[in-house]
Amino acid sequence: MIELSDVAYNYGGAELFSGLSLALAPGSFQFLTGPSGAGKTTLLKLCYGDLRATSGVVSLFGQNAAQMNRDEIALARRRIGVVHQDCQFLDHLPVAENIALPLQVAGRANEAEGNLDELLAWVGLSAQAGQLPPELSGGERQRAALARAVITSPDVIIADEPTGNVDWEMSQRLLTLLVELNRMGKTVLIASHDLNLIRAAKAQVSANVLRLKGGRLQAGVAL
Template sequence: MSSKTQAPIAPDTGNNSPVLELIDVSMRYAHGPDILHDINLRLAPGDFYFLTGASGAGKSSLLRLIYLAHRASCGQVHLFDQDTALCSRRDMALLRRRIGVVFQGFRLLDHLSVFDNVALPLRATGKKHADYEEDVIELLTWVGLGDHLHAAPQTLSGGEKQRVAIARAVVGKPDLLIADEPTGNVDPQMGRRLMRLFSELNRLGSTVLIASHDLGLVRASGAPSLHLDEGRLRANAATQNGGR
């Protein structure tokens, strides 16, 4: 797909201020070859997309680019109407606060309790303990971890860790929620429950992008998907139906 000749995938649904816009973006690690090639992507507020692709297709790299863990080697990355190449470090931090991320490896801090891991994004933004305590407890209770508030992450099962990671990603009610294989370690029932949580957040206005190789889950959700193939983004048929 040539970015020069083709309109961005997931075309604007009417809102003129996209949450995310990638224009002719390529990305590589250090001096290696390009992992992503000429990516054009535009997500409007309220969009809900799946990102599919084979292992090694570049799904996690694309997500890293979007949640500002890595810079593009060329092209433009716009987040919330800001060109990230022109942002100061402080502005980048402020952009990251508007993005909730469920990392594939969870990235839970073993020396902190489940409660403190989930509260981390709020604490990092300077919120007071008393202001977020009830919200965090309520969220953890909702994901079925109300009895594990003081537990250390290393004592949890894979599925429980994943729920903690998801709770941490959504606790700040992000404008953009990115999840890398969020249901990979949970049973189908919990998977459906978590998808309902993502849908609920999307209904409340968050734009959601979920990387998954579980095509059954993608089909069952009815949401459109983007497909990465050898670092190039292709729209699946469902994409043409719009973002919601």
């Protein structure tokens, strides 16, 4: 689905990582760990086409990202649900409209009618549907971001520190939602430095742990 082959990325003239390879197989569940500044967010951005690799090949659903135009990248992103660390909402729109936004831009707004209420209930935000994003708590924002990421039923879900701003209980709820999605066949990649969360996940699902450190990516990391 998404494959990085011998990828390097330079930031501000300095090499952030190089010779990096990664394959997100269909239905897999992977954690990406590593110290702050190691390039986890950059690696995720390469995976959903928000950045272009300095060298190497990033393949999005069989297409070389370097050769894709902006429209093709946009179409690929519709198959990838992304939960950003800072959530990234349109603050002037109510939560429900923010969650339905991916359907809206994909010209599938009519699908929102049936799915939206169900999805809001699934993430426990039915009561907050009409509120604006700035009015939500950190946990509510993360759940809203997760709902937005999955509303189009994407093939891949990429989450960047989805539990970074929430308490342990909320982390568990978010993790449960992601595990449920994985059991539904979705490919999941989560960047997190929360080892307790990773352990909790490994107890529920077969998860591979990757560690990005010193510009190198190590797979099958044991905790």
